[in-house]
Amino acid sequence: MANVGIVIVSHSPKVAEGAADMVRQMVGQEVPLAWTGGNPSGGLGTSFEAITDAIHRAWSEAGVAILIDLGGAETNSEMAIEMLPEDKRGRVVICNAPIVEGAVIAATEASGGASLAAVRRTAEELSP
Amino acid sequence: MASAEDSITRSREKLPALDAVRKRRLIVAIAGRIIAHVDELTALDAAIGDGDHGHNMRRGFEAVLQDLDALEAMGLSDLLKAIGTKLVMKVGGASGPLYGTLFLALGKALPDEPSREEAAAAFAAAIAAVRARGKSEQGQKTMLDVLIPTCRAFSEGGDLAAVKKVAADAAEATAPMRATRGRASFLGERSIGHMDPGAKSSSLMIAALCDEWGEA
Numbered sequence: 510m511a512n513v514g515i516v517i518v519s520h521s522p523k524v525a526e527g528a529a530d531m532v533r534q535m536v537g538q539e540v541p542l543a544w545t546g547g548n549p550s551g552g553l554g555t556s557f558e559a560i561t562d563a564i565h566r567a568w569s570e571a572g573v574a575i576l577i578d579l580g581g582a583e584t585n586s587e588m589a590i591e592m593l594p595e596d597k598r599g600r601v602v603i604c605n606a607p608i609v610e611g612a613v614i615a616a617t618e619a620s621g622g623a624s625l626a627a628v629r630r631t632a633e634e635l636s637p
Numbered sequence: 638m639a640s641a642e643d644s645i646t647r648s649r650e651k652l653p654a655l656d657a658v659r660k661r662r663l664i665v666a667i668a669g670r671i672i673a674h675v676d677e678l679t680a681l682d683a684a685i686g687d688g689d690h691g692h693n694m695r696r697g698f699e700a701v702l703q704d705l706d707a708l709e710a711m712g713l714s715d716l717l718k719a720i721g722t723k724l725v726m727k728v729g730g731a732s733g734p735l736y737g738t739l740f741l742a743l744g745k746a747l748p749d750e751p752s753r754e755e756a757a758a759a760f761a762a763a764i765a766a767v768r769a770r771g772k773s774e775q776g777q778k779t780m781l782d783v784l785i786p787t788c789r790a791f792s793e794g795g796d797l798a799a800v801k802k803v804a805a806d807a808a809e810a811t812a813p814m815r816a817t818r819g820r821a822s823f824l825g826e827r828s829i830g831h832m833d834p835g836a837k838s839s840s841l842m843i844a845a846l847c848d849e850w851g852e853a
């Protein structure tokens with residue numbers, strides 16, 4: 510079974526890319542990973558289409574865990590999940606966790622073959 | 638008694654049908670009203686948010702305007718869903734999914750030739766969808782603080798000028814509120830004294846709709 514994939518969604522492409530760099534340093538290529546940041550014009554913000562694309566890039570049959578920063582990242586990610594094909598929709602979750610620490614710990618958990626539920630739970634333990 | 642029956646009969650009559658020309662004029666009116674107020678929306682959002690609401694909404698509605706020829710040929714339901722999808726794709730920020738959900742849900746709930754009663758029910762259903770999308774309720778200094786009283790005024794049979802005034806007053810009434818949802822909630826007490834930008838953009842769209850519809 511493939512490892513759970515990780516998607517990082519920040520308003521800032523630099524934050525998203527930087528968090529992804531930290532994830533790669535920890536887990537190498539063992540976890541499918543994608544990041545996105547910025548609105549459809551490239552400014553600070555989030556984009557439904559870019560998030561949808563990132564979910565597909567990090568796709569794993571074991572599911573995908575999304576780490577987000579602020580409001581629009583969450584709302585756009587929720588919308589992106591709802592618009593996925595039905596067979597994928599139930600295998601993507603948003604983790605209520607700090608984006609950088611959450612991404613690193615979720616990916617570390619995922620690299621050991623943990624289930625999507627376990628990956629999410631581990632990340633969310635950071636937000637008591 | 639007779640007048641109550643009259644009013645029920647009236648609410649069940651179909652609203653004037655929209656031909657392609659009128660659909661086009663309505664879309665242009667709403668998009669144009671938002672685009673004309675970009676700077677004001679941006680200033681409101683700069684005061685209590687991240688300052689991108691005006692630009693985000695302009696990007697969304699400019700994309701809608703590019704599809705006018707296709708949109709005017711659609712039935713009302715498909716037209717609203719197409720606008721909703723475009724706003725989700727192009728607006729960015731939280732307002733993209735929120736307004737996108739509003740239009741998508743309106744499109745799902747509205748028949749192509751609605752009565753006023755059906756239009757009011759669809760408006761209420763769309764507001765419920767926005768509440769769920771934003772995990773928000775009335776009184777949190779958001780677009781819901783305009784949409785909910787406007788829907789009530791429309792459902793109770795108010796004429797379009799009255800509905801428009803309810804929306805404008807409701808947007809103004811968000812100024813003294815303390816934000817508890819959205820980016821403005823980070824400011825806590827400091828959000829008090831500024832009109833909510835989402836409430837303003839909602840009231841602008843409603844005003845444009847009422848003005849253009851009133852031209853029938």
